[in-house]
Amino acid sequence: QVQLVESGGGLVQAGGSLRLSCAASRSIFRFSAMYWFRQAPGKQRDMVAVITSGGVTNYVDSVKGRFTISRDNAENTIYLQMNSLKPEDTAVYYCSAHLLGTAQNYWGQGTQVTVSS
Numbered sequence: 001q002v003q004l005v006e007s008g009g010g011l012v013q014a015g016g017s018l019r020l021s022c023a024a025s026r027s028i029f030r031f032s033a034m035y036w037f038r039q040a041p042g043k044q045r046d047m048v049a050v051i052t053s054g055g056v057t058n059y060v061d062s063v064k065g066r067f068t069i070s071r072d073n074a075e076n077t078i079y080l081q082m083n084s085l086k087p088e089d090t091a092v093y094y095c096s097a098h099l100l101g102t103a104q105n106y107w108g109q110g111t112q113v114t115v116s117s
Contacts, residue, residue: 002026002106004095009111012085016115020080022095022108028076029053031097036069036080038091038113045094049080053100063089085115 049069
């Protein structure tokens with residue numbers, strides 16, 4: 001069983017920054033890709049950013065140029081650096097990982113990000 005634990009959420013003013021962390025209970029080399037999703041109240045859960053095992057990244061258009069996903073293989077952790085935050089970025093942010101060679105996806109418990117105007 002794989003555990004993903006997010007941290008780093010909080011309350012920040014518009015224009016501010018936060019860095020989210022997602023620590024995996026085993027080597028992240030076992031995942032073909034790791035993701036950050038977010039879910040605002042009353043809305044569906046949407047992908048924000050993805051990083052592959054090869055380090056390729058992609059972002060939803062609304063966060064391009066503001067958010068950066070990265071990984072630290074030695075720490076089995078991925079990060080989401082969020083700059084120039086906007087009130088519309090307010091959501092619960094979830095980390096997810098796709099296990100290499102399977103159809104299995106794992107999820108963390110989520111961390112709340114609230115951006116005040």
